[in-house]
Amino acid sequence: MTHAPQIRIPATYMRGGTSKGVFFRLDDLPERAQVPGPARDALLMRVIGSPDPYGKHTDGMGGATSSTSKCVIISKSTQPDHDVDYLYGQVSIDTAFVDWSGNCGNLSTAVGPFAIANGFIDPARLPKDGTFAVRVWQANIGKTIVVHVPIANGEVQETGDFELDGVTFPAAEIVLEFLDPADEGEGQGGGAMLPTGNLVDDLEVPGVGTLKATLIDAGIPTVFINAADIGYTGTELQPDINEDKAALSRLEAIRVAGALRMGLIRTPEEAASRQHTPKVAFVAPATTYTASSGRVIEAAGIDLNVRALSMGKLHHAMMGTAAVAIGTAAAIPGTLVNLAAGGGERTAVRFGHPSGTLRVGAEARHVDGQWTVAKAIMSRSARVLMEGAVRVPGDAF
Known part of the structure; x- marks a missing residue:
């Protein structure tokens, strides 16, 4: 042979x-x-x-x-x-x-x-x-x-x-500029940054219930929910989520429901062949916590806490595209991200994630009845x- x-x-x-x-x-x-x-x-x-x-x-x-x-x-x-x-x-x-x-x-x-x-x-x-x-x-x-x-x-x-x-x-x-990061083609909103046209939606999730959600397409399609609404504090680390199969199943159900509501898929079955998008992230007001490195992240040093899932598991830090979505949503008064950060207008936000903190800037504008963002900026290496x-x-x- x-x-x-x-x-x-x-x-x-x-x-x-x-x-x-x-x-x-x-x-x-x-x-x-x-x-x-x-x-x-x-x-x-x-x-x-x-x-x-x-x-x-x-x-x-x-x-x-x-x-x-x-x-x-x-x-x-x-x-x-x-x-x-x-x-x-x-x-x-x-x-x-x-x-x-x-x-x-x-x-x-x-x-x-x-x-x-x-x-x-x-x-x-x-x-x-x-x-x-x-x-x-x-x-x-x-x-x-x-x-x-x-x-x-x-x-x-x-x-x-x-x-x-x-x-x-x-x-x-290395400084990154994501120009015009909102999507232009996918979803039921015909390319709108907020595909449903709403700052906050009532998202019906089979087996979970109805959750408040901000659905946004900037950087990457993302479904934001409140951590408290699903029993979390927003300070969780990877083992808290990834070792809980029931939790992962619930979060996947939320992702599928969000994808359907955003018009990214037509049937729940299609979600299996679209694992990378949308992302699911849960947000909470700034709270002191201990990062995975053992370093204490003080509430006074951040605007809010965010935890996000990628490919069905809690990410060890934060996906760059999801950070763009976080920064953009934080800049739009009334979204769940903005409210968790304290509300009001802002051009930058520093959030806590499992590994520490990240700052991302974005400037959103309301033009002709729609929210737009020219660019989002962050530093990486x-x-x-x-x-x-x-x-x-x-x-x-």
Whole structure:
């Protein structure tokens, strides 16, 4: 019996924000994986090590969490006034599935440094020292992200003293601008940032009851609910949620109900093939708590607490795209996020999450009866962890 040998594919393993993933140049992928379809999905699943019934990703590059089961494909931009196109795939851990329905805000941070280091930016455009704004077209959702990359001696600066809660070591600060982050096409609202047109909805959830919810599509479609309404304080850490199967089932029911109400899916069954979006997050007024690192987060240092789920589990920190949704919702008076933060008008919010705190800025405006937001801003960091090539069996895709 003969077996196909492994093939070698150039790749870079990068951390971006509180996530990490395998980055590819589009032209480096095998020809049949350079276009969307089953071959590409099968290749990326094999790279990550999915589907894995053991939930460990022992035979792949994944880390068996939603934050580490990710792949990114970068190519020269097809859009005017942009440097690169960025396509993101969220690889399911235990099922044969790659979700292309949304963006990863954390890995967006690493796209700028990757683009510079891999020759997508003419070196003549780079300053000797300073910052360079890489204009990124986020191909999953059709949005522009500007990644302000620090430059030292003409190259990407990766080391620094910027500390990001949820990341062990400091690095160089990278500022992200998510331009016009509200969705333009999906949902029953015809592209409105608030798909139902309401600041707060009564969301009927089978088996759970009727909950107050803010449904927003900025950064990523997100269903916000009050922590107290589902028996939480908003100070929970991962074990409090992820080790409670009944809780995860209830939160998934809320996600499905929100997806239906937002018009993202037509039937509950469709939610199984749309695991990445929408997100579910629960909010609560600022309360002192102990983060997963053991550090005490004082109520006086934050505006509110937020906990969010990604791919069916409580996230260890906060997804970057969900942070955009949090900042945007906080800027709109009357949403659940805004009310948890104390109400009123605001252009920035600092919230507590399981690993610590995060500040995100957004300026919302009410124009022609609809809320809009021009951009959301936050700081993250990124670093190359390994570069070279990944290997997969030649018959795996």
